Amino acid sequence: MSNIVDELKTILEPGKLAVDETTLARYAVDQAPVVDYQLPLAVVWAETVEDVQAVVGACAKHGAPIVARGAGTGVSGGAHASPGCIVLSLERMNRILALNPDDETAVVEPGVINADLNDAAAVHGLMYAPDPASFRTSTLGGNVATNAGGLRCAKYGVTRDSVLALDVVLADGSLIHTGHQTFKGVAGYDLTGLFVGSEGTLGIVVGATLRLKYLPREVHTIAAFYPDFRSAAAGVLAVGKARVQPAIMELLDGGSLHQLDEIHGSDLSSRGASLLLIQTDGFGAAAEADVVREVLAAGGATVTTEASAEAEQLVELRRNSRGVEVDDEYRVGEDVAVPRSRLVDYIGELEAMAVAHGVQLKVVAHAGDGNLHPTFWVDRVDHQVDADAMQRLGECLDRSITVALAMGGTITGEHGIGQYKLRWLGLEQPEPVRELQRRIKHLFDPAGILNPGKAI
Ligand SMILES: Cc1cc2nc3c(=O)[nH]c(=O)nc-3n(C[C@H](O)[C@H](O)[C@H](O)COP(=O)(O)OP(=O)(O)OC[C@H]3O[C@@H](n4cnc5c(N)ncnc54)[C@H](O)[C@@H]3O)c2cc1C
Numbered sequence: 001m002s003n004i005v006d007e008l009k010t011i012l013e014p015g016k017l018a019v020d021e022t023t024l025a026r027y028a029v030d031q032a033p034v035v036d037y038q039l040p041l042a043v044v045w046a047e048t049v050e051d052v053q054a055v056v057g058a059c060a061k062h063g064a065p066i067v068a069r070g071a072g073t074g075v076s077g078g079a080h081a082s083p084g085c086i087v088l089s090l091e092r093m094n095r096i097l098a099l100n101p102d103d104e105t106a107v108v109e110p111g112v113i114n115a116d117l118n119d120a121a122a123v124h125g126l127m128y129a130p131d132p133a134s135f136r137t138s139t140l141g142g143n144v145a146t147n148a149g150g151l152r153c154a155k156y157g158v159t160r161d162s163v164l165a166l167d168v169v170l171a172d173g174s175l176i177h178t179g180h181q182t183f184k185g186v187a188g189y190d191l192t193g194l195f196v197g198s199e200g201t202l203g204i205v206v207g208a209t210l211r212l213k214y215l216p217r218e219v220h221t222i223a224a225f226y227p228d229f230r231s232a233a234a235g236v237l238a239v240g241k242a243r244v245q246p247a248i249m250e251l252l253d254g255g256s257l258h259q260l261d262e263i264h265g266s267d268l269s270s271r272g273a274s275l276l277l278i279q280t281d282g283f284g285a286a287a288e289a290d291v292v293r294e295v296l297a298a299g300g301a302t303v304t305t306e307a308s309a310e311a312e313q314l315v316e317l318r319r320n321s322r323g324v325e326v327d328d329e330y331r332v333g334e335d336v337a338v339p340r341s342r343l344v345d346y347i348g349e350l351e352a353m354a355v356a357h358g359v360q361l362k363v364v365a366h367a368g369d370g371n372l373h374p375t376f377w378v379d380r381v382d383h384q385v386d387a388d389a390m391q392r393l394g395e396c397l398d399r400s401i402t403v404a405l406a407m408g409g410t411i412t413g414e415h416g417i418g419q420y421k422l423r424w425l426g427l428e429q430p431e432p433v434r435e436l437q438r439r440i441k442h443l444f445d446p447a448g449i450l451n452p453g454k455a456i
Pocket residue numbers: 030031067068069070071072073074075077078079090110131132133134137138139140141142143144145146147148149150151199200201203204205206322323414415451454
């Protein structure tokens with residue numbers, strides 16, 4: 001066969017492969033900044049495990065790189081096309097194969113949308129806990145590959161904590177099953193855990209057994225407005241000291257409140273310079289909410305007094321607060337995490353660096369697990385490129401990373417390294433650790449065809 005695309009055309013049924021420019025461009029990038037724009041040679045849509053095996057087998061024969069793709073909502077460039085690659089879309093493998101209420105598990109194909117599993121589980125009084133803000137669009141395969149986190153992770157853990165078993169197509173086209181159908185299981189190395197978060201560089205996830213949790217009977221949401229951002233961050237620690245474990249603890253600064261006001265016509269910024277949103281759940285939700293209100297009010301907050309519908313709407317607004325930025329700004333931002341005890345210090349540092357560099361700052365944070373999304377930005381003046389402003393933004397971004405690391409944090413709490421954050425990985429992981437990961441990659445993918453240039 002002369003080339004990989006010709007061979008794929010003979011293997012796949014009609015409608016499962018495209019080479020037209022519009023499709024190639026649509027599947028060339030995810031939602032991250034583009035560092036090195038490449039068009040794939042072809043996009044293929046697998047509909048069965050056998051399709052994936054056939055595609056990977058053909059790519060292995062031709063040495064063609066493969067970029068697995070779920071919904072393309074990644075924000076680190078993990079699904080950006082690599083030079084000369086085939087983009088392997090899993091979006092059509094979107095069946096929930098089993099829902100086992102007594103076992104509290106579900107077996108899914110990789111292209112199932114996170115929200116669809118939650119809808120199906122809710123019928124049985126269950127939920128799939130990891131809820132990235134993209135839960136209405138991102139796939140479970142993509143969530144597994146990025147070890148996605150979300151709002152409820154403060155209480156229920158990240159994706160890795162909910163993955164029991166995986167079906168994975170390896171770089172030679174063979175299929176393996178890792179893990180177990182039970183919550184417990186310690187036989188051998190934890191290969192399931194290794195695949196979670198590996199960003200398509202070790203194998204293609206074609207099936208997953210996921211742990212479900214009971215849907216809480218009661219949910220209470222508290223909105224606490226603060227006169228400044230640092231006191232709001234201190235509220236997070238105060239709740240912990242009161243021994244309450246909220247399901248959600250989200251923090252928004254004044255810049256984020258202003259932005260929501262502009263978009264939704266709300267009046268949040270007139271009510272405080274920062275907002276802490278807390279949700280308690282379960283049979284003790286009301287009692288826990290009382291304690292939270294008391295503790296936050298003692299820390300200077302103006303707190304909603306009832307289990308308010310408004311507070312719940314605010315959580316929805318928070319879920320949607322990403323990806324709504326207006327066009328006429330220069331923006332840079334990341335998803336660092338710091339130990340929770342350093343949250344207040346880190347926010348102070350962010351504010352100081354924005355002032356020192358003459359840029360604006362807005363921050364939203366999954367404060368319950370110390371994961372922050374700071375965005376530095378400047379207004380674009382007369383649509384001119386302002387090289388000085390760009391440089392100041394870049395300096396702020398780099399500094400926000402190094403300060404987080406100095407506090408014992410990480411460069412990425414949930415979005416993954418992808419392509420975009422490779423430049424900072426060496427700051428976090430020493431060379432022997434990186435070399436060990438290269439050797440693991442080589443063991444799984446000796447020819448280096450699985451998502452090259454990403455994650456490690
Ligand atoms: C508005 C918005 C909000 C977001 N909020 C959050 C959030 O709260 N928390 C969070 O963690 N992330 C968030 N993200 C980022 C993104 O949604 C997650 O990383 C998500 O898990 C990606 O899923 P996807 O299906 O879009 O995967 P893609 O973007 O298609 O792929 C992501 C990575 O996974 C690999 N991959 C995809 N499917 C497979 C597979 N079956 N086998 C092997 N590798 C695969 C890809 O090669 C790529 O490296 C958000 C993004 C947006 C746009």
